[in-house]
Amino acid sequence: MSEQTITVTGMSCQHCVNAVTEEVTEIPGVTGVEVNLETGAVTVTSEAPVADSALAAAIDEAGYSIKG
Amino acid sequence: MSEQTITVTGMSCQHCVNAVTEEVTEIPGVTGVEVNLETGAVTVTSEAPVADSALAAAIDEAGYSIKG
Numbered sequence: 210m211s212e213q214t215i216t217v218t219g220m221s222c223q224h225c226v227n228a229v230t231e232e233v234t235e236i237p238g239v240t241g242v243e244v245n246l247e248t249g250a251v252t253v254t255s256e257a258p259v260a261d262s263a264l265a266a267a268i269d270e271a272g273y274s275i276k277g
Numbered sequence: 278m279s280e281q282t283i284t285v286t287g288m289s290c291q292h293c294v295n296a297v298t299e300e301v302t303e304i305p306g307v308t309g310v311e312v313n314l315e316t317g318a319v320t321v322t323s324e325a326p327v328a329d330s331a332l333a334a335a336i337d338e339a340g341y342s343i344k345g
Contacts, residue, residue, distance in 0.1 A: 224292030
């Protein structure tokens with residue numbers, strides 16, 4: 210199992226959290242997504258590490274950006 | 278035709294606008310809904326005036342409140 214945490218900017222409400230959660234959940238191999246609206250922390254658990262590019266694409270698809 | 282404008286508090290992003298628009302659109306007789314995210318103004322056009330209670334219920338269902 211793998212766990213990665215990224216920080217997502219621009220999420221302002223629970224709908225934003227849902228949008229990010231849905232997109233990241235669709236990445237193959239992802240088994241869990243936890244989003245902290247206040248800090249922007251998105252913790253992804255997966256069978257194997259997820260490529261940064263796949264995470265970035267999912268966050269972009271949801272309409273947000275990864276910080277840094 | 279009737280037009281009513283209410284002010285809704287708590288909308289923070291486009292997802293919120295969509296949630297409010299969807300719920301108000303479902304009120305029978307409503308033909309159009311325009312939401313201004315910045316001001317919270319929600320303008321409802323309808324065949325006949327919509328009861329305040331129906332508007333309040335729709336906004337509540339979306340997860341928001343009418344101001345005042």
